[in-house]
Amino acid sequence: MDKYKMFRNFMVNELGITRDDIKQWTKEAVKEVAEKQLGQINVDEIVNKHLKARAWETVNTFKESIAKEIVTKLNISIK
Numbered sequence: 001m002d003k004y005k006m007f008r009n010f011m012v013n014e015l016g017i018t019r020d021d022i023k024q025w026t027k028e029a030v031k032e033v034a035e036k037q038l039g040q041i042n043v044d045e046i047v048n049k050h051l052k053a054r055a056w057e058t059v060n061t062f063k064e065s066i067a068k069e070i071v072t073k074l075n076i077s078i079k
Contacts, residue, residue: 001009011017
């Protein structure tokens with residue numbers, strides 16, 4: 001019998017640990033780590049940063065649109 005089967009049999013027969021127990025413990029551990037990591041992230045700061053960047057992009061696009069419209073409407077000649 002290989003080591004994995006021996007270990008598995010020991011866990012199941014001697015300790016009473018099932019595959020479902022391990023799955024549940026894993027889910028709980030992942031949830032705990034995720035909550036800890038999320039607690040360290042400032043979501044408001046990230047959102048504000050992206051909103052400001054998008055606002056400047058919008059302002060610049062608006063300025064370019066106005067400039068193009070002015071250029072097409074005006075006929076300027078230099079003497």
